[in-house]
Amino acid sequence: MSRYTEHAVSSWMQADGPDSDIVISSRIRIARNVSNEPFPMLATNQQSEEVLNRVASVLKDEELKVIGDFDLVPLTGMSELEKRVLVEKHLISPNLANEARNGAVILSGNEAVSIMVNEEDHLRIQVLYPGFQLKEAWDVAGRIDDIFESVVDYAYDEKHGYLTSCPTNVGTGIRASVMMHLPALVMTQQMNRILQAIQQVGLAVRGLYGEGSEVMGNIFQISNQITLGQTEEEIIDNLHGVARQIIEHEKAARQKLLNESRAKLTDRIRRSFGILCYAEIMDSKEAAQRLSDVRLGIDLGLIEGLSPKVMNELLVMTQPGYLQHHYGRPLSPDERDAHRAKLFRERLNPSGR
Amino acid sequence: MLCQECGKRPATLHFTKIVNGDKTEFHFCEPCAREKGELIPGTAGGFSIHNLLSGLLELDPTGKPATAQQKAAQPRCDFCGMTYAQFSKIGRFGCGECYRHFQDRLTPLLKRVHGNTTHVGKVPKRVGKKVQLRRQIEQLKRDLALKVEQEEFEAAAKLRDQIRELERQSAL
Ligand SMILES: [Zn+2]
Numbered sequence: 001m002s003r004y005t006e007h008a009v010s011s012w013m014q015a016d017g018p019d020s021d022i023v024i025s026s027r028i029r030i031a032r033n034v035s036n037e038p039f040p041m042l043a044t045n046q047q048s049e050e051v052l053n054r055v056a057s058v059l060k061d062e063e064l065k066v067i068g069d070f071d072l073v074p075l076t077g078m079s080e081l082e083k084r085v086l087v088e089k090h091l092i093s094p095n096l097a098n099e100a101r102n103g104a105v106i107l108s109g110n111e112a113v114s115i116m117v118n119e120e121d122h123l124r125i126q127v128l129y130p131g132f133q134l135k136e137a138w139d140v141a142g143r144i145d146d147i148f149e150s151v152v153d154y155a156y157d158e159k160h161g162y163l164t165s166c167p168t169n170v171g172t173g174i175r176a177s178v179m180m181h182l183p184a185l186v187m188t189q190q191m192n193r194i195l196q197a198i199q200q201v202g203l204a205v206r207g208l209y210g211e212g213s214e215v216m217g218n219i220f221q222i223s224n225q226i227t228l229g230q231t232e233e234e235i236i237d238n239l240h241g242v243a244r245q246i247i248e249h250e251k252a253a254r255q256k257l258l259n260e261s262r263a264k265l266t267d268r269i270r271r272s273f274g275i276l277c278y279a280e281i282m283d284s285k286e287a288a289q290r291l292s293d294v295r296l297g298i299d300l301g302l303i304e305g306l307s308p309k310v311m312n313e314l315l316v317m318t319q320p321g322y323l324q325h326h327y328g329r330p331l332s333p334d335e336r337d338a339h340r341a342k343l344f345r346e347r348l349n350p351s352g353r
Numbered sequence: 354m355l356c357q358e359c360g361k362r363p364a365t366l367h368f369t370k371i372v373n374g375d376k377t378e379f380h381f382c383e384p385c386a387r388e389k390g391e392l393i394p395g396t397a398g399g400f401s402i403h404n405l406l407s408g409l410l411e412l413d414p415t416g417k418p419a420t421a422q423q424k425a426a427q428p429r430c431d432f433c434g435m436t437y438a439q440f441s442k443i444g445r446f447g448c449g450e451c452y453r454h455f456q457d458r459l460t461p462l463l464k465r466v467h468g469n470t471t472h473v474g475k476v477p478k479r480v481g482k483k484v485q486l487r488r489q490i491e492q493l494k495r496d497l498a499l500k501v502e503q504e505e506f507e508a509a510a511k512l513r514d515q516i517r518e519l520e521r522q523s524a525l
């Protein structure tokens with residue numbers, strides 16, 4: 001277990017992806033259920049255990065071993081803090097961490113693949129890739145789906161497709177999403193207009209930590225809303241096309257800021273960098289905003305000698321769960337704000353104080 | 354229509370909230386919705402897609418909330434035991450069979466959420482063998498019609514034989 005909570009950044013994130021100055025990651029999630037079993041919400045302890053055992057048998061599959069080495073990690077016996085770290089790394093959902101009976105996650109060594117068992121649906125296959133690589137992620141997720149399908153019968157009917165607990169997922173069961181850093185569109189106040197346009201083409205926008213969370217640090221997750229009546233390819237092409245346009249808009253907005261208000265922009269970015277380097281107290285909301293500024297500064301070449309990967313790492317490391325895990329004990333909100341500031345100082349301050 | 358909150362910007366978000374059968378309609382512009390925390394479905398804030406869904410579901414087709422008597426008479430899924438009333442409270446089905454049981458009531462909801470009611474995507478190889486055959490037959494029939502139209506009768510005859518063979522297989 002500790003191998004998955006030790007590092008703030010999954011090793012898949014260490015790789016560079018296309019358009020990674022704007023797209024942080026691309027994700028495919030596929031919801032599937034085993035046929036003739038009640039969905040996890042209604043399953044008895046025995047039924048959910050049965051599902052877990054049937055699903056776990058896939059680990060012996062030779063084709064799966066071609067994709068990577070996989071580990072089944074049961075959630076029972078995991079500490080609350082460990083669960084929280086997995087949530088902050090997007091490897092499991094808060095729902096699985098809080099409620100699941102016989103919940104488990106099947107993780108690939110580099111953590112690019114995480115398969116939740118007994119979440120809202122029996123199976124939630126998730127593939128995460130760095131940068132803008134939706135199609136590549138779909139390719140891998142589809143292969144894993146095929147492997148499971150050869151081991152268990154899925155709940156499926158001809159009219160509704162893959163049957164899921166929530167009717168918003170039925171049909172293809174696919175949720176494709178891209179996580180984008182869009183500071184220039186926010187600064188130039190174009191985001192509201194874009195949000196509305198996105199919703200009109202059947203896509204949804206969320207903040208960094210998904211449903212019910214605030215948009216933090218100018219990070220937006222854009223995903224498909226419709227899962228019925230479109231093929232998997234249509235769903236992914238649609239999202240891909242829209243994300244491509246947003247990338248171009250963000251690039252144009254960044255260029256515009258550079259051309260028209262370079263001094264102001266540089267000032268803002270350097271101030272944020274200075275605050276991250278020297279502040280004594282830092283709450284998570286401010287941290288997200290400052291990190292966003294510095295990340296933009298790195299991407300635009302206004303801050304040199306700092307890797308965007310350090311920023312990704314700090315983004316995860318300064319979340320409440322990881323912070324407490326890092327210091328090995330529960331921290332009060334005030335303590336967290338102080339430790340967060342300390343972490344930034346240690347990582348970013350050239351004099352290392 | 355203008356936003357009911359600020360009265361300045363056009364309202365782009367319209368939704369109905371049903372609490373204990375009392376229906377209230379809301380019309381907000383996005384900034385005001387954001388401020389009130391009554392967020393757009395699928396984005397941050399308290400108003401998630403699931404709240405929205407259960408709001409829609411509690412309406413029966415006449416627009417009136419169901420009485421206790423109507424609820425008791427509601428169909429029940431014979432596999433997991435869930436009633437439609439329970440489903441409309443939580444917005445989740447208890448098993449795959451629920452989709453068959455509640456199909457008639459589900460159709461308008463699916464139309465609303467997805468704009469569509471029929472799956473056209475992936476078919477699982479084992480469970481969906483018949484589905485695959487049927488789709489294959491439909492495609493061949495379209496090809497056949499085309500060949501006949503183009504007066505390529507030899508090719509058409511081949512297709513016809515293929516269709517017969519597949520139809521025989523799907524009847525098994
Ligand atoms: Zn307003």
Ligand SMILES: [Zn+2]
Binds near residue numbers: 430431448449450452
């Ligand atoms: Zn059922």
